[in-house]
Amino acid sequence: MLDFIRSHRRLMMIILAAFVVPGLGLVGIQGFRGMWDDSANAAKVNGDIITRQQFDAAVRDQNQRAQQMLGANYDASMFDTPASRRAILDNLIQQRLVSQQTRDLNLTASDNAVRQAIMSIPAIASLKRPDGSFDSQAYGQLLAAQGLSGPQFDEIERFQLASQQISQSIATSAFVPASLAQSLNGMITQQRDVRGLVLRAADYRAQAQPSEADIKAYYDAHHADFTTPEQAQIEYVVLSAQALSAASAPSDADIQKYYQANIKQYQTEGQVRASHILIAVPKDASAADRAKAKTHAEDVLKEVKAHPDQFAALAKKESQDPGSADKGGDLGFFDRSMMVKPFADAAFALQKGQISDLVQSDFGYHIIEVTDTKPAVTRPLADVRDAIVRTLQTQSGTDKYTADADGFGSLVYEKADSLKPAADKYGLTVRTATVTRHPAANANAADPANNPKVLAAVFSDDALKSKHNTAAIDLGNNALVSARVVNYQAATLQPFDQVRETARNKVVDQQASALARKDGAAKLDALRKAPDGVAAAGFSPVTSVTRSNPQGLSQPVLSEVFKADAAKLPAFVGVDVPDGGYAIYEITKVGSGATADPTQVTQIEAQLSQVEGQTENAAYLAALRKRASVKVYDLSGDVSQQDNSDGN
Structure with a gap:
């Protein structure tokens, strides 16, 4: 596989340079600009720039992960805080310090380690075919979807593995006496x-x-417990792509047109079932060894042609493919993309029961017998009609939302005393709710009336005093809401x-x-x-x-x-x-409790060593930070904090 991803060596050298050239390659053009223009910088670490763009991307990445984990319970205000943003920047600074140490110590990782790391990624491991070959084309497409080339990914993995050597060496050097683990085990089992x-x-x-004085004193000290919270009766309208989608109904002509335009996604590619006999040829084989393997393959082919009914037995005897030899060479059903091109071309050119001549691939010489076929199948329109309707409704809803969003925002602003004009024009339902300043714990988090941004707008001074429509509030997922206060009740202390x-x-x-x-x-x-x-x-x-x-x-x-x-x-x-x-x-x-289990004591010792290693690694990182020259910039580009004036 590394042969494939080494195919563009110059690109590899470019991406490698991006990691080792301080202040330029690490951050691209923005970092180059930051040498003179600090407004584009988030931090400077020993002269290396962390750009504002990199920092913003890290913030977005954290928010997206939090939103995926929390779903409807996600509240952006909980994560978009000065403390959270500084923690993200500190993490980027720490990563940069480790990267610099990796570079300065000339750490690297072997080809074999890189290969194992890449193949341990499930999405990539799944590209290994039944015959042991690797789908290089699918691999390239997978990386391209992430904006990477093979050499870039190779060197990124190599650099990550090299960077991990620092923390791993610290962790593995951590030592905890066995007596401590035994003592802790004794405490646990006591x-x-x-x-x-x-x-x-x-x-x-x-x-x-x-x-009576005690009771009154408690009341006076706990007014909050006896106060009816402020609340507002509101009405609101929601313009959303989802609602617009449900309201649209595509015509039969539109459905037929979409089906024909996307017919390939409803087709199942033809497949063949084949068995093969592989006479393997190593890539580094000499010309003499290749000739010897070919002669042997030709002899096997003659025997197969003479006794085609003995193909399975000959495969078990002669095939050097460990994945299929024991099964008589059977590879099961496959489509073209699952096999290397020479093998696929030959297999799909055969009819059921036919046997190929010698087929040469990167793995050696193949003799192929097609044992069954499955024709390409196109699902009829009736089977996929419902899915097409949903797709067209979604497209229509999104298109209508895009077209109506600006007009909706303008209308609720211009006709500020009522939501009815917007509801009438866009076919929306005016909903009502009674809300407090903070989201209700037992309410549906997806309800716009329970959305923190909506509540903040509703309880703003302007909305409470004027009872005007709020501005159109973006709820995300192609949805806008506007609300207005119908009635407001201030917080009231209940009489004693x-x-x-x-x-x-x-x-x-x-x-x-x-x-x-x-x-x-x-x-x-x-x-x-x-x-x-x-x-x-x-x-x-x-x-x-x-x-x-x-x-x-x-x-x-x-x-x-x-x-x-x-x-x-x-x-x-x-x-x-x-x-x-x-x-x-x-x-x-x-x-003393249960008798000490040596396995448990060993596990405790390993856990203590891990904790000790983490502590020592944290101390190492703190020392790196202490002796580094680190500048942190505020939003205006001025230095807001300078950790050290120099690197010593």
């Missing part, structure tokens, strides 16, 4: 026998007697008299929790002073727990149980419980 006594706040509510009982219950809960904690702390103190006087009443049965098997204990409780000093038993711990109560746990016994 077993403690415990029993608990829970004092629930609900049992102390009757003792809580809040005064209306919520007094609610406030009283809150105070009772607080006091009951305080009483439970006070009683629990007193009991805990008494137990620690006189453990022999512990009565079984109220305590749960003894349970054996480990860190990995808490037996229903919550994480805070489990943490306290295992933090307790078990040098002298019984030991007691106290912890607050979620409902405001208090719990006491007695530790009666400590055991």
Whole structure:
């Protein structure tokens, strides 16, 4: 495969230069410009430029990945923050520092390592044919779709592998004593026998007697809990390609025209099923070896022609294709694109039952027998009609949206007192909703009335005061929305008299929790002073727990149980419980737990070494950054931060 991607060596040298020429190749024309014009720069690392264009692309890439992961829950405002943008830029700076170290240390990767890395990519590994050959044409098309050539991809992978050597060497040199792993394993498997006594706040509510002043004080301190949030009744209209698509109905003539224009996508290419006998010839074979292989292939062909019914047996005996020899040379069904051209041309020229003469390819000499054929098939219009209708509707909706979008935006602005003109002109439905300033947690995130951008526009001063239409807001996915406030209700604090009982219950809960904690702390103190006087009443049965098997204990409780000093038993711990109560746990016994598993100890040691390696790698990167000359620019192109004045 590397022979294929080496076919344009000059291109390889150009892309390699792009990685090693500081300040120019790394960033192209924009970086060259940035040597004199800082307005195009995001950062400068030891003289190498990170362009604004590269930084913006990294920001877009992160936002796109987040949007793909979160779907309807994606909120751009969560990611488009100064802290997030600086983190992205810091990551680019770190990558540039590692790249410079890779270059300065003259690190590289072998052809074999590059080959293995490329073939480990699933999309590329799938291009390997059943006969072991590689589909170079499909490989080139796959790279071209990403804007890359074979040599470029080869050198990008080589440089990435070389860059990884730094972090890998640090990680593999990290050392953690085996005794530490054994100690940690002992902690993980340690077993403690415990029993608990829970004092629930609900049992102390009757003792809580809040005064009127207590209730009023709680109300005054928690106004937010008793405030009805501001809300607005709105109406809105949505212009979307999706809705316009659903409203369009293509004619039979349009459907027929599309079918004929795209007939190839409804055709299945003809296939043949063939068996072959391969007499392999290595690429570096001498002329004498090639001649010897050809003579042997001709002898096998004579035998095949003499006994065509013995083709499978001869394939098992003579074929040097490990993938098909044991199957009598059977390759199954394939189309032209799945085989190298000489093989495909010969196979598709044969009729069922025919045997070829010798066919030479890069792999050697083939003798081919076609055992079955499948003709090309064109799916009838009736079978694909529904799919065509959907495609045409989508195209029509997109076209109409493109044509109407500007007019929609202008109309909701010009007729600012009503959405009806826009609804009438574009056939839209005026919808209504009651909304608050922030998206409702239990509402449909795809609903425009729950969109953060729409809510921000609705609750702007202009929209609230004038009750004018908002500007057309782009929702993405070819959709625009405009809304207007019909009625607005400001946030309102409910009078004390209306919520007094609610406030009283809150105070009772607080006091009951305080009483439970006070009683629990007193009991805990008494137990620690006189453990022999512990009565079984109220305590749960003894349970054996480990860190990995808490037996229903919550994480805070489990943490306290295992933090307790078990040098002298019984030991007691106290912890607050979620409902405001208090719990006491007695530790009666400590055991070593399960017998140490050497495999588990080895895994723990590997994990600790990995953590140590990551820590050391982070320290190495921090040291690189500290001694580097790094300048970070603000949006105006001025230096906003200079990490170091020079590289020393």
